[in-house]
Amino acid sequence: MDTAAFGARMRDLLTGHALTTLIGIGHRTGLFDAAAAQGPATSSELADRAGLDERYVREWLGAMTTGGLFELADDGRFVLPESHAVFLAGARASNIGPSAGLLQRLDAVSPQVERCLVDGGGVPYAAYAALGPMGEHWRHIYDDHLVSGFLGAVDGLDARLRAGARVLDLGCGSGHAANLMGREYPRSEITGLDLAPEAIAQAEAERAAMGLSNVAFVVADAADLAPEPAHDVITAFDAVHDQQDPAGVLRRIRAALAPGGVFVMVDVNSTGSIADDLGDPNAAVLYAISLLFCVPTSLAAGGTGLGAMWGREAALAMLADAGFDDVEVLPAPRPQNVVYVGRI
Numbered sequence: 323m324d325t326a327a328f329g330a331r332m333r334d335l336l337t338g339h340a341l342t343t344l345i346g347i348g349h350r351t352g353l354f355d356a357a358a359a360q361g362p363a364t365s366s367e368l369a370d371r372a373g374l375d376e377r378y379v380r381e382w383l384g385a386m387t388t389g390g391l392f393e394l395a396d397d398g399r400f401v402l403p404e405s406h407a408v409f410l411a412g413a414r415a416s417n418i419g420p421s422a423g424l425l426q427r428l429d430a431v432s433p434q435v436e437r438c439l440v441d442g443g444g445v446p447y448a449a450y451a452a453l454g455p456m457g458e459h460w461r462h463i464y465d466d467h468l469v470s471g472f473l474g475a476v477d478g479l480d481a482r483l484r485a486g487a488r489v490l491d492l493g494c495g496s497g498h499a500a501n502l503m504g505r506e507y508p509r510s511e512i513t514g515l516d517l518a519p520e521a522i523a524q525a526e527a528e529r530a531a532m533g534l535s536n537v538a539f540v541v542a543d544a545a546d547l548a549p550e551p552a553h554d555v556i557t558a559f560d561a562v563h564d565q566q567d568p569a570g571v572l573r574r575i576r577a578a579l580a581p582g583g584v585f586v587m588v589d590v591n592s593t594g595s596i597a598d599d600l601g602d603p604n605a606a607v608l609y610a611i612s613l614l615f616c617v618p619t620s621l622a623a624g625g626t627g628l629g630a631m632w633g634r635e636a637a638l639a640m641l642a643d644a645g646f647d648d649v650e651v652l653p654a655p656r657p658q659n660v661v662y663v664g665r666i
């Protein structure tokens with residue numbers, strides 16, 4: 323890339339950052355949903371629809387339209403084309419609004435991470451929890467893909483869950499996956515386990531609102547997972563690489579499976595090598611999330627700082643060390659993830 327082209331790319335990066343911030347604002351204030359649901363609008367019409375201040379909405383539309391997210395119709399109205407709304411509106415996994423919000427929250431913690439670069443150490447999970455729930459993007463991913471995508475990819479698992487199984491969701495966060503499993507598989511007993519009390523409180527509130535009697539949540543450290551009661555199915559969605567001692571937790575998981583049990587580990591799809599990740603369009607954002615969240619939270623807890631980009635080879639080696647000898651690696655319904663299936 324020559325100097326001029328690289329300069330243009332740097333300008334585009336700044337534009338992307340600014341637009342990401344404004345996408346987060348548009349997502350949370352309902353501007354995209356208002357534009358998608360009711361069609362082309364002037365700034366006043368869109369502000370009225372969303373119940374917002376027109377002066378600010380006009381400036382937001384200025385950035386959105388010159389940035390290419392909205393289009394300007396001949397009558398001066400602002401249009402969010404359906405092909406754009408797929409990525410900006412609606413409670414669906416393709417909506418990047420929640421991910422924009424996540425990046426904004428990580429920005430808020432970046433001064434603390436910056437200090438870690440100088441002094442070492444980490445940033446405790448509580449610093450992130452104080453900014454509010456971070457898992458909205460995963461909620462939509464679970465709504466769209468949990469049953470048919472992640473679980474459906476595993477041979478025989480859907481039938482087993484429908485027949486009734488004892489399931490543990492380890493590192494369940496705010497519990498949406500566990501609650502969806504409880505609703506979809508009423509004969510199964512689901513336990514969600516997480517270290518974070520505020521996440522478990524949200525999980526329990528959602529369970530109660532969904533009226534589920536086959537789901538329970540516990541605040542516990544996965545490092546203390548006991549072999550009894552044994553589980554038929556253990557799931558870990560985006561949770562193993564964040565553990566203080568991932569290898570130890572995998573051994574605990576292996577020991578907590580009943581004979582014939584299955585472990586489904588959904589984790590980040592990476593190679594473990596920066597050189598091999600070069601062509602992956604998702605890699606830079608995933609490394610950034612790893613830097614701003616996964617590594618500092620692990621190091622703050624005295625962990626290994628494994629990071630999200632540990633890669634398939636390291637994951638398979640750690641699974642093998644834990645006693646999962648013959649692990650299947652399946653594609654996930656989204657390219658950022660991969661599904662590891664260990665059976666005993």
Ligand SMILES: C[S@@+](CC[C@H](N)C(=O)[O-])C[C@H]1O[C@@H](n2cnc3c(N)ncnc32)[C@H](O)[C@@H]1O
Nearest residue numbers: 457460493494495516517518543544559561565
């Ligand atoms: C990236 S979040 C994923 C949460 C959830 N599975 C989801 O997809 O929304 C990782 C979760 O692992 C939990 N966690 C980290 N270390 C843990 C430990 N030692 N024991 C239990 N949970 C832990 C964190 O509290 C956090 O909720």
